[in-house]
Amino acid sequence: MTIVHNRQIANQIFEMTFTGELVSKMTEPGQFLHIRVGDQVIPLLRRPISICDVDLEEKRCTILYRAEGEGTKLLSNKRVGDSLDVLGPLGNGFPLHSVVEGETAILIGGGIGIPPLYYLSKQLVQRNVRVKHILGFATRKDAFYVNKFEQLGETAVTTIDGSLGYQGFVTDYVNHENPAFDVLFTCGPTQMMKAIEEQMNPNRGYYSFEERMGCGIGACFACVCPVKNDSTGHEYRKVCSDGPVFPQGVIQL
Amino acid sequence: MTIVHNRQIANQIFEMTFTGELVSKMTEPGQFLHIRVGDQVIPLLRRPISICDVDLEEKRCTILYRAEGEGTKLLSNKRVGDSLDVLGPLGNGFPLHSVVEGETAILIGGGIGIPPLYYLSKQLVQRNVRVKHILGFATRKDAFYVNKFEQLGETAVTTIDGSLGYQGFVTDYVNHENPAFDVLFTCGPTQMMKAIEEQMNPNRGYYSFEERMGCGIGACFACVCPVKNDSTGHEYRKVCSDGPVFPQGVIQL
Amino acid sequence: MSKLAIQLPGLSMKNPIMPASGCFGFGREFADLYNLNQLGAIAIKATTEEMRFGNPTPRVAETPGGMLNAIGLQNPGLENVINKELPFLSEYDVPILANIAGTKTEDYVRVAEQVSKAPNVTAIELNISCPNVKEGGISFGTDPNIAAALTKAVKEASEVPVYVKLSPNVSDITEIAVAVEQAGADGLSMINTLLGMRIDLKSEKPVIANRTGGLSGPAIKPVAIRMIYEVSQRVSIPIIGMGGIHSAEDVLEYFLAGASAVAVGTANFVNPYVCPEIIEELHEIMSEKRIDHISDLIGRSWKSCYSPSLSR
Amino acid sequence: MSKLAIQLPGLSMKNPIMPASGCFGFGREFADLYNLNQLGAIAIKATTEEMRFGNPTPRVAETPGGMLNAIGLQNPGLENVINKELPFLSEYDVPILANIAGTKTEDYVRVAEQVSKAPNVTAIELNISCPNVKEGGISFGTDPNIAAALTKAVKEASEVPVYVKLSPNVSDITEIAVAVEQAGADGLSMINTLLGMRIDLKSEKPVIANRTGGLSGPAIKPVAIRMIYEVSQRVSIPIIGMGGIHSAEDVLEYFLAGASAVAVGTANFVNPYVCPEIIEELHEIMSEKRIDHISDLIGRSWKSCYSPSLSR
Numbered sequence A, B: 001m002t003i004v005h006n007r008q009i010a011n012q013i014f015e016m017t018f019t020g021e022l023v024s025k026m027t028e029p030g031q032f033l034h035i036r037v038g039d040q041v042i043p044l045l046r047r048p049i050s051i052c053d054v055d056l057e058e059k060r061c062t063i064l065y066r067a068e069g070e071g072t073k074l075l076s077n078k079r080v081g082d083s084l085d086v087l088g089p090l091g092n093g094f095p096l097h098s099v100v101e102g103e104t105a106i107l108i109g110g111g112i113g114i115p116p117l118y119y120l121s122k123q124l125v126q127r128n129v130r131v132k133h134i135l136g137f138a139t140r141k142d143a144f145y146v147n148k149f150e151q152l153g154e155t156a157v158t159t160i161d162g163s164l165g166y167q168g169f170v171t172d173y174v175n176h177e178n179p180a181f182d183v184l185f186t187c188g189p190t191q192m193m194k195a196i197e198e199q200m201n202p203n204r205g206y207y208s209f210e211e212r213m214g215c216g217i218g219a220c221f222a223c224v225c226p227v228k229n230d231s232t233g234h235e236y237r238k239v240c241s242d243g244p245v246f247p248q249g250v251i252q253l
Numbered sequence C, D: 001m002s003k004l005a006i007q008l009p010g011l012s013m014k015n016p017i018m019p020a021s022g023c024f025g026f027g028r029e030f031a032d033l034y035n036l037n038q039l040g041a042i043a044i045k046a047t048t049e050e051m052r053f054g055n056p057t058p059r060v061a062e063t064p065g066g067m068l069n070a071i072g073l074q075n076p077g078l079e080n081v082i083n084k085e086l087p088f089l090s091e092y093d094v095p096i097l098a099n100i101a102g103t104k105t106e107d108y109v110r111v112a113e114q115v116s117k118a119p120n121v122t123a124i125e126l127n128i129s130c131p132n133v134k135e136g137g138i139s140f141g142t143d144p145n146i147a148a149a150l151t152k153a154v155k156e157a158s159e160v161p162v163y164v165k166l167s168p169n170v171s172d173i174t175e176i177a178v179a180v181e182q183a184g185a186d187g188l189s190m191i192n193t194l195l196g197m198r199i200d201l202k203s204e205k206p207v208i209a210n211r212t213g214g215l216s217g218p219a220i221k222p223v224a225i226r227m228i229y230e231v232s233q234r235v236s237i238p239i240i241g242m243g244g245i246h247s248a249e250d251v252l253e254y255f256l257a258g259a260s261a262v263a264v265g266t267a268n269f270v271n272p273y274v275c276p277e278i279i280e281e282l283h284e285i286m287s288e289k290r291i292d293h294i295s296d297l298i299g300r301s302w303k304s305c306y307s308p309s310l311s312r
Ligand SMILES: Cc1cc2nc3c(=O)[nH]c(=O)nc-3n(C[C@H](O)[C@H](O)[C@H](O)COP(=O)(O)OP(=O)(O)OC[C@H]3O[C@@H](n4cnc5c(N)ncnc54)[C@H](O)[C@@H]3O)c2cc1C
Pocket: A032, A045, A046, A047, A048, A049, A050, A051, A063, A064, A065, A066, A067, A068, A069, A070, A071, A072, A073, A112, A115, A116, A209, A210, A211, A212, A213, A244, C061, C062
């Protein structure tokens, strides 16, 4: 893959677009890419990053990432024209068929959990699903893609310090506004998703999980999480290959 | 230091020029630089590379290196404008005062031992010392800087396969031509320098040594070599801080 | 092809490259990426008698030039391995090295007995060195007498040759190696991971939930090379070498040190195609350097009489 | 300043950073680069009774994220150290940790006796773990009884506190640590290098003339952290931590694991200004994270009752 652009769009948040044949396989929102950030064995492991947007015709894929640790910082130093070693698309994304034309999907994202919801929202809109977005950030400086989401549908923004939109967490907003919806799609910190589940307890809900990964393809058992209400104590799912998106009730939040 | 250019000039051989304040200290031919080739801890150690040419006014230094191993290959990927982490100049170079105006210095270099002789030759010529060069390469493809040396003085080239200049080793040439000289300066494989010493047994001779280094400044005892005819068995010199250039008879070749 | 073929007890290998246990699952995921028939052998994930869930997450952490893992021997259990995983692999013409683990000698014996009967299991890798299981496991790997007794028991139970996988976390690995050779081991696997830890500066706690984990990857290669160099001079059974192999050149270094075959672990996470790529690279190097057969290189760093071939 | 000051037996340190033994010579070269008074302490190169030439070259080799060395304890000998090297260092207001080595107990005892009388030697670092000397050396580091006996003998001979420098090449480092503590050690230095090897593909021989060498650098940090985490919970004497420290963050990780001070070795070769740079960085972090004193962090990864401060 060849990098087309790589620029900062918010506090620590970068937007990178790259192009290559592999992009034609990136049709499912919520899937992720396993990216090698350097040429050497430091950093050794790939970084899992969600697909944020895809232009299938131009064979371009966009990702958003927070340059915080060693690997993502290296990623932020890449220049236009550099090649990028990408494995994927991996895992199972948000099931588009879980919602039908005319229904309302609510998409709730927190911080760097927001990117996969953008590609999801675009595809839902294409299928004539009504979308509502609730996007939670720490502060105005951390916010990104708000306009882009607004172009797709109703968008509420919350910030912890109130510097943009509603003051509080996304859950405070939900508590207060009690928005109507048919299906829930969410991605963000586990604490957030747990609170959302308890509060909204949807019939149809899909949650995107994060876990530290080794292989990213299901072979190493690094990314397992226990199944909800499992009496045997043995049941698990792999975030990388069974997820990262799981339906309501499968994983212990 | 900022890289001004970095280009291939012969088989595996690169010429790099960089600029920076440090250059003003690089006045002694035969000294070396300890260069960090990457930003990460792989490769961990610095690489010792000789000063090949210096423009004190423009604060530019040129080095020639063979991109063979991991570190020198990384060096060859650096681009114009990149910064370079350089420690030095280090060690003790060729003593210019060992030869006076009107005398003849013979400079014999083998392969990647040739670079420091260029800066030496330039300075000798400035002091009105007559210089003769004998440069040994494997083949024509490996040869570099022949014209540049020719501009400074009489220059003989030898190649093992005879594809350029005299066919054979520099020692074969010396054997055959028996060139007259007052002082010998040499840098190259130890085998070559050993043969030269035995053959020419000069009154005044200076040899530049290579040894694997840790610190490059004399602190770690990595680069020691035993002293010639030492009866105690304890005597040594450090190539990095006592050398890399030693007078005739000090080091066991 | 034949320049790379290696015959070891139970392992008739097209080439000396196998994925290392625990880094390849039971092959299914990689079978989607390339034809497993290219591999010299496959070392499957450690199998225990009962299904195990393993340790809590996070189970992996990155370190300079390496990684820590504390999977905790998660596996579907002997029955599932025999009925589901091994039959899948039997579609391929590749010998299987079944890595087995347990808590007590009897556990090991039962697993060895059963798994060695599977038609495509041609050898057992006795994991006496897993650092991530609290009971048993590690002590089997540090005491020569206990290691020897276990080896003997498993040898008696197994219908196929037994390779003992040694722990590097010991004062003198040659002592253990000699003890298990005398107890009947058909080969050795070296090395398992070094015990390590990383602490997260934010939480002020170990990154890995299990606290300590096994260090693998390029960082440990010099330790593995040293141990194989030492052990191969002391035993006459073959050694499967592993630890940080990422390239064909790494493979050659292992052979020169004294290995007769190698396993590639962590590198599969960095590049899932690494095994077939190394095999291809090896073929090229064999011709380039005009090496007659890769087995010519075994132990050549310490064997005194030889003509250097790699430098040609 | 006082946020970083650390008081350890014999070592009254302005800050917890010292260069590690063998990576700083006797300080002369670095004194040309910066003012040594900035350092918390200095661990000097191992001193033996007689002058030693050490091993043949090559003595160093690079490995992924680390390096191997087999200097072989080259040093100018006790007399020169006392008469030439230590007087040079006495110009500075920095406590000196004198690393001592030998072949037999008596060697160690004589060196300890003499060197501990030097006015600026405020503590001894008993090197029972050098992997690069054939006789003695290493076996002192692997047997708890021998280690304890040596510690006792040196303690009796020394006029200053004694830190025992432990080898990581052991099955159970806590056992040795506890043994030397009971024998009277005032502190521990952990860790010395891991034994490793690299083989050159051209010559087909070990890169290092001595064949094996000691592995240092970032690659070994996870092993050191794990060992300090384990040992600090078992002993009550302070630990000087080392292995791959390159940054102030590495220092914090060592403190959280259980170290009370740290030594920086290999990093001095990568960046000769690394020690003063780390010290400055530490000052900044202390204020940034509002840590009252760096000693608050000691062992916090395993101490159960605390309020995390680094995440503030
Ligand atoms: C399915 C999935 C999708 C993701 N999508 C995105 C995205 O679109 N944008 C984005 O910025 N981040 C995303 N993340 C999180 C991202 O993977 C981590 O932030 C990133 O790996 C951290 O790497 P680093 O080099 O910054 O940190 P380091 O601290 O250097 O990382 C060290 C190791 O820990 C792992 N690690 C650290 N934090 C996390 C984490 N939160 N989750 C998983 N592994 C972690 C790294 O992968 C690496 O192996 C996603 C994670 C998962 C599992």
